[in-house]
Amino acid sequence: xxxxxxxxxxxxxxxxxxxxxxxxxxxxxxxxxxxxxxxxxxxxxxxxxxxxxxxxxxxxxxxxxxxxxxxxxxxxxxxxxxxxxxxxxxxxxxxxxxxxxxxxxxxxxxxxxxxxxxxxxxxxxxxxxxxxxxxxxxxxxxxxxxxxxxxxxxxxxxxxxxxxxxxxxxxxxx
Numbered sequence: 784x785x786x787x788x789x790x791x792x793x794x795x796x797x798x799x800x801x802x803x804x805x806x807x808x809x810x811x812x813x814x815x816x817x818x819x820x821x822x823x824x825x826x827x828x829x830x831x832x833x834x835x836x837x838x839x840x841x842x843x844x845x846x847x848x849x850x851x852x853x854x855x856x857x858x859x860x861x862x863x864x865x866x867x868x869x870x871x872x873x874x875x876x877x878x879x880x881x882x883x884x885x886x887x888x889x890x891x892x893x894x895x896x897x898x899x900x901x902x903x904x905x906x907x908x909x910x911x912x913x914x915x916x917x918x919x920x921x922x923x924x925x926x927x928x929x930x931x932x933x934x935x936x937x938x939x940x941x942x943x944x945x946x947x948x949x950x951x952x953x954x955x956x957x
Contacts, residue, residue, distance in 0.1 A: 784808060785844050787852050788815060788881040788915050790835035791860040792868025795928040795936060796945055797838045800859050806846025811839045812928070813920040815881055816913065824922055830873045837881065839918050849887055853894040856880065858953050859945075862898065863906035869943045881915035888912065903952060 791797045794812035801810045814827050817834030827834045840852060860868060860878045867876035880895075882888040891912045899908045920926075929936040940946060 784841050785849070786883060787840045787842065787849060787887070788837055788883070788918055789840070789852075789856045790815065790837035790877060790879040790881065791856060792836070792871050792876045792878065792945070793939075793943065794836040794838055794921065794925065796940060796943070797859060798927065799929050800855050801838060801840050801852065804842075804847050804851070804855065806843045807840060808843060809841040811841075811918075811920050812925045813837060813839060813918050815839075815916060815918045816879065817916075820917075821919055824925065827875050830875050833874070834919075835875055835877050835879055836921075837879070837918070839920075849890055850894065853880070853891060857894065857898055859949065860910070861948055862895075862908045862910040863904050865909040869945045869948065871943070877911065878909075879911040879913060881913060881918075883915050888914075 789797065798810045798812060801807050814822050814834035815837045817832040819826065819832040822832040822834050826832050827836065842852065862878055865877070867873050868878060880891040882891055895908055895910065895912060
């Protein structure tokens with residue numbers, strides 16, 4: 784099994800697209816990229832720790848590749864927004880790829896360059912590609928939030944503007 788870590792704004796919205804992929808074993812919401820050990824949701828959401836909300840994906844590379852995961856990642860964020868994602872503002876909601884080895888870094892850089900060349904976006908791709916630091920799982924009530932609280936999740940998701948944006952950019956290709 785391998786791992787991948789992506790930040791794409793609200794971690795609740797980043798779990799479902801990865802969990803539905805064959806070969807993905809687990810998707811854990813959590814925090815990465817900050818300075819405080821064992822941060823809490825209240826600290827991270829207040830923007831005082833430097834962490835980003837992120838998902839850690841455990842996957843079987845014989846069934847799904849890291850390159851495939853990158854494609855899913857790009858199709859679920861706005862990579863041109865450096866101030867957060869959709870209604871969630873601040874560095875704690877930034878988009879980032881946290882690579883775990885040199886191969887992941889190379890593949891992430893290549894996919895970012897390919898996306899930039901594609902002309903899909905008229906603005907520059909600002910998603911960070913940075914080395915992974917310690918990943919801290921979020922509190923239990925954040926895990927599988929979309930399954931445990933489907934009505935609240937759908938209300939949040941619709942209100943965030945994420946789906947309208949993704950549908951406009953990717954249409955049926957997402």
